[in-house]
Each structure stands twice: as structure tokens, then as C-alpha cells.
Amino acid sequence: MMRVLAVGPSATVQDLGRPGWFDSGVGVSGAADRASLRLANRLVGNPEDAAAIEVLLGGLAIRAEEPHLVAVTGAPAPATVDGVPVGHATALPLDAGQTLRLGFAPCGLRSYVSIRGGVVVEPVLGSRSRDTLAGLGPEPLRPGAPLPIGPAPPTWPPVDFAPVAPLPEVVEVRAIPGPRADRFADPQALFAGSWAVATETDRVGARLHRRSGPPLRRAMDGDLPTEGMALGAVQVPPSGEPVVFLADHPITGGYPVIAVVCDADVDLVAQARPGQPLRFRRAG
Incomplete structure (x- = not known):
């Protein structure tokens, strides 16, 4: 379990979406930057389609209620654990009571925070993604909300750091x-x-x-x-x-x-x- 302390402009739960519902008028939705979501999940040993947090610009703060392994990818929002700067696109262990906090990204638009075990909010039509146009899926995160985390996968992530090219100016x-x-x-x-x-x-x-x-x-x-x-x-x-x-x-x-x-x-x-x-x- 984790606890949301702050969300910045917006933070939603996203996975790789809900394909197969076009005939019912429902789009796929899912992470806006799918590559960054996949990378974040790989860094903590999750399946690539596990649900994580999509953070607009930055400002997210989450506290671990028990030990967790997390990673931050996408827009390079400066991250700290209990005020100590930590790396981007890196597997980060959190002890119970520690807080991961994201500053505001100097470039890019969306950061992704994965937690080993994935965010296990209730799925809708087979996905835990928030579709902002249709209003489907879990509500955007709010300060004080609990964030349920699933059981850790049986395999451990093979790497703890991924070199990522900087986002382009043009x-x-x-x-x-x-x-x-x-x-x-x-x-x-x-x-x-x-x-x-x-x-x-x-x-x-x-x-x-x-x-x-x-x-x-x-x-x-x-x-x-x-x-x-x-x-x-x-x-x-x-x-x-x-x-x-x-x-x-x-x-x-x-x-x-x-x-x-x-x-x-x-x-x-x-x-x-x-x-x-x-x-x-x-x-x-």
C-alpha cells in the first residue's frame, strides 16, 4: 500500500488501455507515452502492461506504507526520496514511511511512476486506465487517497538503471x-x-x-x-x-x-x- 500526499496539476492511473471495445463506442485510452510506461514497469520487474501513475508536469508525492520498489520515467521530473535526490529511469527502493516526491519537469509533459506489483485499483472493461474523454476508469488521484499495490512478481528486474535519450527540443x-x-x-x-x-x-x-x-x-x-x-x-x-x-x-x-x-x-x-x-x- 502507498498513500498519495500530493498530485500536482494531474495524476491518473494508466496501463496500456482497453482494446476491443470500439464496437461499443469505447476507445483504448491507456498511457499517453506507452514506451515510458513499459520502461518504468520493466525497471521494477512488472509486466509491461501493469498499471502505474501518469503524472502531468510533476508535483506528485507518495508515501510507502510498506517497503516498495519504484521507478520514474518519461518527462525528467527531479525526484527525491525523503529530500535526497535520486536518479531518473532507475529502480528505487523505498522503506516503509519514506516519501517519493517529484518536482516539476524542465522538459516533456508526462512522467510515469511504477511500483513493483502494479497499482491494483478496480479495472473497468479490463483496464485500470482513466479515460478522460469518456470518464471511464479510476478517478484521478487525490491527496490522502490510498494506493493499493499488488503482490510482487516472482522474477526480479534484470537491471536497475536504463540509459534514456534526452527529449528533443524540436x-x-x-x-x-x-x-x-x-x-x-x-x-x-x-x-x-x-x-x-x-x-x-x-x-x-x-x-x-x-x-x-x-x-x-x-x-x-x-x-x-x-x-x-x-x-x-x-x-x-x-x-x-x-x-x-x-x-x-x-x-x-x-x-x-x-x-x-x-x-x-x-x-x-x-x-x-x-x-x-x-x-x-x-x-x-
Whole structure:
């Protein structure tokens, strides 16, 4: 058992989501940066899909009620144990009564805190993830709340530290044009110049503003009939400012999708902060 002492701007429980419910109108959700969640779990010897804590910007504090092994990955929020600085992407033992505290990350957007045994809140439709758009899954963490932890896995983690490349200053993501690129006068404009991440960014999607390059103009008026939306879809509303869909995206929409970000690069978009430059690179 652990106890939540502080949460910062936001902290939610996330695993790798609930696939298989599209026919019921429910999206996958799960960690916005899946690679960081997987790494955090590997560092403490959990299965990669175990539930952990996704922390927006930092500010989380949790106290161990009994000995635990934890790890922090993703955005490099400075971490301390009882005030002593500890490493990032490192397996960290906590004794009963000790407190892990995250400062605010100097770059990136989301940190992940895994605990050996995983967070074992009640699952909904097979997942412990909080879907912020649908309102499914466990409520966001609150100060004073208990955090139940499952039994430790039988195997011990093989490493106690993982070298992690720093997050880029300019985010470059690969994208495949289509399926509705023909709705735009110049679909290649998406790949020209650069964009900036807007403040209207959350787990649903990252809105982009044009920094340099030509605007995105439609070749025909009117919206499309509602159709399915994929993770990483780059949807363009009438404003011409694209939105890259992230973990809690709607599963249908009517605005045209000019391109889809390659799956491996969606995690990079999830870590991009408001104001950060972003460029698209054509992948197909």
C-alpha cells in the first residue's frame, strides 16, 4: 500500500488501455507515452502492461506504507526520496514511511511512476486506465487517497538503471499521408515549415499552430460523414490548425484526416509541451 500526499496539476492511473471495445463506442485510452510506461514497469520487474501513475508536469508525492520498489520515467521530473535526490529511469527502493516526491519537469509533459506489483485499483472493461474523454476508469488521484499495490512478481528486474535519450527540443514525427489528403488544396503543406504545440493540449489530442510555412487550405467545403478515428490521426478542423489525436481521442469524427502519425512517434507528441516546435516528416 502507498498513500498519495500530493498530485500536482494531474495524476491518473494508466496501463496500456482497453482494446476491443470500439464496437461499443469505447476507445483504448491507456498511457499517453506507452514506451515510458513499459520502461518504468520493466525497471521494477512488472509486466509491461501493469498499471502505474501518469503524472502531468510533476508535483506528485507518495508515501510507502510498506517497503516498495519504484521507478520514474518519461518527462525528467527531479525526484527525491525523503529530500535526497535520486536518479531518473532507475529502480528505487523505498522503506516503509519514506516519501517519493517529484518536482516539476524542465522538459516533456508526462512522467510515469511504477511500483513493483502494479497499482491494483478496480479495472473497468479490463483496464485500470482513466479515460478522460469518456470518464471511464479510476478517478484521478487525490491527496490522502490510498494506493493499493499488488503482490510482487516472482522474477526480479534484470537491471536497475536504463540509459534514456534526452527529449528533443524540436519534435520530429513521421506521418503517412491520408486517408483524406485529397480534401486539401496542398496536402504537402503539412510537411512544410514547422508547427508549434498549442496550449489546448491534453490526453485527447495536441492542437498545433503554424510557426512557419504555408497554411492548410481545403480543396472542397463541407465536412465528411462521421468515420472512425485512429490513434495518431491528424485531423484538420475549419480553422486549418491540425490536431494530433492521443490516447483518449474520440473514436469517430467528421473533420478530414490529412495524415496519421506513425505509431512509434505518437509517444513523442504526447511529451511535447505547449510552445514546443514540431515538424512532420513524410513516411509514405
